[in-house]
Amino acid sequence: MSAVANPGFSSLLSGRPLRFIAGGALIINGMFPALWILFTSLKTEAELTAKPITWIPHAPTLSNYMQAFSDQPLHLFLFNSFMVALLSTCLTLLVSVLAAYALARLNLRYRGLILSLIIAVSTFPLVTLLVPLFEIMRTLNLLNTWIALVLPYTVLSLPVCTLMLVSFFEGIPRDLENAAMIDGCTRMGALFKVVVPLCAPGVFTAGILAFVNAWDEFLLALSFNSNPSLRTLPVGIQLYQGEFAFPWPVISAALVVGIVPVAVLIVIFQERVVSGLTAGGIKG
Amino acid sequence: MSTTSTLNAASSADRGPPAWTRWLDLGDRALAVVLLAPAAILLALIIVYPVLRLGYTSFFSLSLTSGLPAEFVGLENYSLMLEDPVFWETTWNTVLITLITVPGALLVGLALALLANLPFGVQWPVRLSLLIPWALPLSFAGLIFAWFFHSEYGVVNDVLNRLGFEGIIWFNSPNWAFAAICLTIIWKTSSFMALIILAGLQTIPRSLYEAADVDGAGRVRQFFEITLPLLKPSIVVALIFRTITALQTFDIPYMMTGGGPGTSTATLAMYIHQNTVSFLDLGYGSALAVVMFALSMCVTAVYLRAIRTKE
Numbered sequence: 001m002s003a004v005a006n007p008g009f010s011s012l013l014s015g016r017p018l019r020f021i022a023g024g025a026l027i028i029n030g031m032f033p034a035l036w037i038l039f040t041s042l043k044t045e046a047e048l049t050a051k052p053i054t055w056i057p058h059a060p061t062l063s064n065y066m067q068a069f070s071d072q073p074l075h076l077f078l079f080n081s082f083m084v085a086l087l088s089t090c091l092t093l094l095v096s097v098l099a100a101y102a103l104a105r106l107n108l109r110y111r112g113l114i115l116s117l118i119i120a121v122s123t124f125p126l127v128t129l130l131v132p133l134f135e136i137m138r139t140l141n142l143l144n145t146w147i148a149l150v151l152p153y154t155v156l157s158l159p160v161c162t163l164m165l166v167s168f169f170e171g172i173p174r175d176l177e178n179a180a181m182i183d184g185c186t187r188m189g190a191l192f193k194v195v196v197p198l199c200a201p202g203v204f205t206a207g208i209l210a211f212v213n214a215w216d217e218f219l220l221a222l223s224f225n226s227n228p229s230l231r232t233l234p235v236g237i238q239l240y241q242g243e244f245a246f247p248w249p250v251i252s253a254a255l256v257v258g259i260v261p262v263a264v265l266i267v268i269f270q271e272r273v274v275s276g277l278t279a280g281g282i283k284g
Numbered sequence: 285m286s287t288t289s290t291l292n293a294a295s296s297a298d299r300g301p302p303a304w305t306r307w308l309d310l311g312d313r314a315l316a317v318v319l320l321a322p323a324a325i326l327l328a329l330i331i332v333y334p335v336l337r338l339g340y341t342s343f344f345s346l347s348l349t350s351g352l353p354a355e356f357v358g359l360e361n362y363s364l365m366l367e368d369p370v371f372w373e374t375t376w377n378t379v380l381i382t383l384i385t386v387p388g389a390l391l392v393g394l395a396l397a398l399l400a401n402l403p404f405g406v407q408w409p410v411r412l413s414l415l416i417p418w419a420l421p422l423s424f425a426g427l428i429f430a431w432f433f434h435s436e437y438g439v440v441n442d443v444l445n446r447l448g449f450e451g452i453i454w455f456n457s458p459n460w461a462f463a464a465i466c467l468t469i470i471w472k473t474s475s476f477m478a479l480i481i482l483a484g485l486q487t488i489p490r491s492l493y494e495a496a497d498v499d500g501a502g503r504v505r506q507f508f509e510i511t512l513p514l515l516k517p518s519i520v521v522a523l524i525f526r527t528i529t530a531l532q533t534f535d536i537p538y539m540m541t542g543g544g545p546g547t548s549t550a551t552l553a554m555y556i557h558q559n560t561v562s563f564l565d566l567g568y569g570s571a572l573a574v575v576m577f578a579l580s581m582c583v584t585a586v587y588l589r590a591i592r593t594k595e
């Protein structure tokens with residue numbers, strides 16, 4: 001008990017076998033649902049309805065994936081989700097870079113007030129605006145367009161991204177910008193040629209958060225787009241359910257296809273995502 | 285700031301930037317207006333105007349199915365709401381989901397964070413196991429867990445059977461369906477809690493624990509007197525965020541039960557969606573939304589106060 005290397009509760013579990021169990025529990029908790037869906041997507045209908053149920057598929061098949069693409073325009077759902085997420089991410093980044101620069105660098109009189117407002121907006125329940133947004137999009141003839149989703153998704157991520165970028169920008173020494181301006185850059189030139197490249201990791205993290213937010217959103221996508229060819233993945237995935245039948249292997253295959261893009265993003269950039277999430281979470 | 289402006293003046297004097305960019309060389313205040321304008325316009329269009337419009341519409345009878353023009357009815361939507369049992373039921377469900385899943389996710393998240401803070405040789409599998417549930421869309425989680433809790437082929441009942449229990453027909457009984465929804469929400473949201481708490485844990489200096497060891501404080505006491513108090517700021521922020529998103533619960537019950545059986549697992553957000561998108565009753569839908577807006581503004585007020593006292 002005299003070891004001090006493992007603080008707090010950790011030392012209760014510092015033995016190797018216990019650490020192994022702890023790691024196993026974490027991994028099962030995090031991965032099992034996704035893994036289960038993967039297993040289901042590889043099973044045949046016959047295996048699925050066999051009792052007792054099997055865990056690991058006996059005769060893995062890819063036919064559910066074929067069917068997922070042929071029963072519904074899954075490629076269109078993917079494309080719509082991707083485009084809506086990409087467009088809103090770009091717009092979020094552009095708008096939040098500009099706003100964050102103003103908040104980080106210009107000596108604004110109402111800086112504290114603006115920051116409080118941004119934090120208040122970050123907690124805003126977008127659900128409550130379903131009716132007015134629906135009316136606005138209807139009046140502007142934007143229902144059944146990507147824009148009807150891109151604009152609200154941008155606002156959804158704007159507060160967190162702005163707050164994150166403010167803290168990143170504050171970490172860049174002013175001298176670097178001043179040097180660029182002596183070399184003939186305008187202030188905006190210095191922002192985009194010096195500050196943004198130096199903050200690239202931060203900007204990138206903000207971008208991933210915005211992308212995941214948009215990729216995940218369901219309620220507005222469900223409400224504003226009734227045209228089947230404009231549906232995003234979360235909305236499209238429901239269409240596999242027949243009136244009485246639930247083709248679970250096909251639904252699972254479609255889910256796996258929908259999970260893979262974001263999972264790849266997360267696997268590659270996991271450290272940045274964690275740092276961004278916690279910075280955004282703690283600061284706002 | 286005077287150095288910056290002299291530098292600016294100097295630079296435009298010798299080999300200044302292209303003329304078309306010159307208009308951006310504004311004073312601080314004008315530049316701030318230009319830079320903040322896009323964000324302000326977006327917020328005005330997507331938040332401020334809709335909020336005003338929401339309050340306004342809630343005083344009208346406006347149903348797109350009737351084809352009648354909007355008619356001012358004062359507080360009628362609100363008095364209808366007070367007599368509407370489904371409103372009370374969905375509001376109660378929403379509050380109950382919040383009261384169950386927020387503390388639930390906090391406890392599970394705290395446990396996950398403490399486990400993840402162990403000195404593992406390889407960090408990435410642990411990090412990934414916390415990130416995957418966070419990145420999984422709520423609607424996907426709802427579908428996946430609907431399959432988990434499937435009465436015949438679900439893995440949950442399979443495990444129950446193997447342990448010698450009877451399988452449960454989860455979605456036929458209001459209470460079991462509600463339990464399944466809460467478990468799913470806790471699973472989905474506890475990882476984010478864990479990530480925030482883990483970041484807090486990693487900022488606690490080891491020397492504090494070493495000092496406590498010297499003083500002879502036990503592990504449990506160290507946890508309650510060092511770890512928890514120092515984690516408080518990160519926990520408070522995570523809790524408030526979770527509370528606000530819990531009040532908006534929609535995706536998971538919509539996907540798992542569709543609100544059923546009956547309306548026993550429907551949330552306020554689902555009822556707003558039904559009135560607005562399915563019934564096209566915008567007046568009543570707005571009045572419902574005003575209630576949810578008020579609920580979450582209360583939580584936000586608590587949040588802003590918590591941040592201010594922290595500073």
